[in-house]
Amino acid sequence: DSGVTQTPKHLITATGQRVTLRCSPRSGDLSVYWYQQSLDQGLQFLIQYYNGEERAKGNILERFSAQQFPDLHSELNLSSLELGDSALYFCASSPEGSGGPKSTDTQYFGPGTRLTVL
């Protein structure tokens, strides 16, 4: 158990819909990362938040957005869903992420949310 929790575990929805995935980081971790794992693209970094602020962006579609709240939990919002958005979405957390000297902070992954778009 990494200490990172994600809800829901499974989500089935239809094309065109909007869903929200939730992530609670490990206690004390300030940074949250979102990754997408699909059969064709593999594991891809989407976005990182540090202490409530967006820190880095990866291959995140404009239909997707995220935020990190004052209590440090994060939500990933996926809208206008397409069949190709079906994937496993992972959240990870690490103690830091501010670009400081401890750049080797380990990222701890949650169990993931499996999204199926029908």
Place this chain on the structure above:
Amino acid sequence: AQSVTQLGSHVSVSEGALVLLRCNYSSSVPPYLFWYVQYPNQGLQLLLKYTSAATLVKGINGFEAEFKKSETSFHLTKPSAHMSDAAEYFCAVTRGGSNYKLTFGKGTLLTVNP
């Protein structure tokens, strides 16, 4: 930009045999390298990480990896495979500093035969 190449999408070994999973990286700056394992229907678990302290890194479950700068490699090994090692293994790289994102390889599925 950094990248990772995992040679072999599927490796099959017999129980008790040596496990060797290959990873080559490309990075314009000294990298930080990681191996993660994903068991079926589970999230990713860190096996080990290279952070420039030592080139031979020991991880959990008897795995180790050696950083070879001249070969730009970070291969994962285990002397004797167990059935419980069957999983998918991902090599990842980050360059640290202000860039914390992990860039993953495509993964290697390890099958262990009795």
